[in-house]
Amino acid sequence: MATAIMMPRQGQSVESCVLVDWLVSRGDEVKEGQVLANIETDKAVFELESPAAGTIVDLFFEEGDDIPVLINIGAIGSQGEDVDDLRPDPTTLAAAQTETQTTEAPSSSALPAPSSGATAPPAAGGGGGISPRARNAAARGGVNVNTLAGTGPGGRIIERDVLNAAANMPHMNRAAAEAASQGMTAPAQGSGPGGMVLARDLKAPAEGAVGKPLSGIRKLIAGRMHQSLATTAQLTLHMSFNATAIMTCRAHVKEKGKSLGLPNITINDILAYNTVKTLVEFPEMNAHFLGNRIAQYPDVNMGIATDTERGLMVPVVHGANNLSLAEFSVKAKQILKDAQAASINPDLLSGGTFTITNMGMLGIEKFTPILNAPEVGILGVGCPHLQPVMRDGEVTHIQAITLSLTIDHQAVDGAPGARFLKELCMALETFELTTGG
Template sequence: MTVEEFRLPDVGEGVAEGELVTWLVQPGDRVEEDQPVAEVETDKALVEVPSRYDGVVEELFVAEGDVVPVGDVIISFRVDDGESATGDGESATGDGESDTDEAVDESGVPTETAAAGSETKPDPSGDGPADESDAPAGRTFAPPSARRLARELGVDIAAVDGSGPGGRVDEADVRAHAEGDADSVGGTDDAGAGSADAPEPKPAPTDVGSGNRTSAVSKRGSDGTAADPASPVPGASASAAVDPAGRDTTLATPATRRAARDRGVDIDDVPTDESRDGEAFVTGEHVRAYADAMESAVAGEDGADGDAAGGADDDAAGGADDDAAGGADDDAVDATGAVEASTPRAGDETVPYRGVRRTIGKQMERSKFTAPHVTHHDTAEVDSLVEAREELKPTAEERGVSLTYMPFVMKAIVAGLKQYPYLNSELREEEEEIVLKGSYNLGIAVATDAGLMVPVVENVDEKGLFELAAEVRNLAARARDRKIKPAEMKGGTFTITNFGAIGGEYATPIINYPETAILGLGAIEERPVVRDGEVVAAPTLPLSLSIDHRVVDGAVAAEFANTVMEHLENPLLLLTQ
């Protein structure tokens, strides 16, 4: 048996990173090739990551919620020697050296593994020998984040009493167990004193069979060993850890930034010896070490013991200091009651800004601050449209189609775009040209749990009402289930957003850049209209048309809206499209 590491593949069209949303397997589980092992959310969609091995899960290197760059190790497997030739699409070189240049013995097993000889490998959960017949029954249930913390604190995860369902161990349980051990030996000994009674950190499964390769979670030293948990910041002295780094730019995952906020630490002040793409990269371990060092320094200045072990005396002193500091901060608040935005308050909840939500935000920001928006509002009287739909619904149902008003609106929009092609265009600033699109691919904005997605219906001018109804329904359902493909959200030339389905009449929709226009639909309801000098109730459809004023003039927008309304008020005209 050998241990094979699996790296996060490119799960989308050139995406650089993904958030690991859910693990579908746990250490000790047997998996087959192509079996999904995790769900990963990119800035485009939620995808399943399949295994490339037949084997047993050795270790999970990433915690749920972590953002992982493509190419980082996320999981390792124990596989038979004959099954481990390729895994991540990376094969061993012909001269017997692996793709990481680590030494191997004659059997092709890394020398660190070979040196272990007949020694029993540690169980992935750290509970004992990895005998496949016993491991599942005696395995400790804990997420990767708790196991990682246990390794950092030198805690045997099997000895921790879990407070979760079925005895599941979380990070709080590990910390409580570690604090209990510290109290039992005095609680005031310095963490780096190296007491003989202190438990030694258990080796991570990667220490056996993974050579010197680094996991995406466990920090390793240059010699491949786990970083010393007693060191305030890897590669930095204790005094340096207290001094703020004062950087202008820092790279960190959202989870790390959240941890920094929770500890009241400025992420740019945290010392680090790691970098990515030439920028400083901070991990949760750096944040914890820096925050602990700062708190110890504050406690020491106020006459507290100042031990790094964080005993009961430190907790009491830290609490008093926090209260005093909090009072001073409160006094420093100006007369308006304004509080620094980064200061967490009781009852506040933080939600990660990443994945699809972050992509939507960036796209909206780019559109709003690039294209000067103007919104034209109007209302169509749609008595005839309501009647036409009612007449066609039985026929649609016979064909298994649920007929809504959307296909009628799509056909009416195409009629308008054919007459006013500048609303079906793209401004290419660098080339100083406007491209008038020859196809009519309409994006339909769909509200999902992850945010707004815009699947695209292609060649609307070539499809009938029933065909459009079926396609829109299918795309919308898969978008809500996060099963939509990235390619199905590309190539749009004009977008429709139907906020009337939720409730409302008018809005100022933001253009789906680089398109030049978007049409918002209000709810079709009976409203007062004037006919023959009298006010009567009639079904109306409010329209909100936003345009890029660099490309489309207000008069052209109004004429386009009039054409759309004309086709909605006289549905027989749609037969000409």
């Protein structure tokens, strides 16, 4: 009896994984636990281990295929064994193959019967293809279909998905719309009458540019960022605070932390942790804007934006408000390390209620972070810099850090945003290690 090699489900939110490469071929002998393949979710790369010892009888998919989870992708058994029963059904395959044209279809005559019934939930990224009507609507309305999630059968992008997206798009003329649908970027406001976006307003790649297809993660980031700007009203507020207190703490930890049994608490940890504590006081900032309602969350799930080799990732410390600073520090370090290694549990890459992003180590003083929609706030952290202050009638310099808070003005007005930022700055200026205990 052959054993199926199944595409594992890498976390609750994952619908499908890309088969990056096979490390074995048909006919190879494998041991249980041997790494058979590398697979990639939109967030991380995993090793797929063999569920049994035996011969690789068949591999049902090719490298590069986007494969729904819990589908058999190969079979281990004895040489020449009939493994047709383990083949996945053809509809799933069809859906998987719309994205990757190069894949050969497995012999359909050997496919087992699917049994029934209900439609699969919509897959993100239009895994089910796009209808001609939706494609036309996208061309007319200047919607980049790569950013859409289909709601038709099998995740097909249908007309309503495009119309919904187009409702949030700037007003364009025909030429601009056509160009935009091909992936060129449209500004929110154009140079035409009444702010209409014209073709010349679109940013085209310069001549001589080298075309490079987008990776899965790049596509995802592009989609999220675009959607964020397209669907939210972003307002960024800047405020500096005297970083002396937290820098003192950091020095203290560096010097005596080990002996006190403390983990390596960083400036980042302190900043994030104080943000968590302040968010508890400002529930309207710890929220999602969902179009027709706002969801406020009792717990703070703090997303920490981080640059990885594969691009921007935002691992999340869930329930951060229930942690001590030390605990927070340990957790944050672990998820950041996992994210860098691309082995993070995908569930830890979602569910954030607020995000912090630090560009200080790159020398950036202040910037305008883009919301991780539908979150209503994101806090940007700049680099420490000397700032002159008047003290006792004289100009002196302090180490200051500028915080850049972007809020979704649809959900939060400027004043409460400012009050939140002020409260956070005060907390940071008066921070003592013991208070954060």
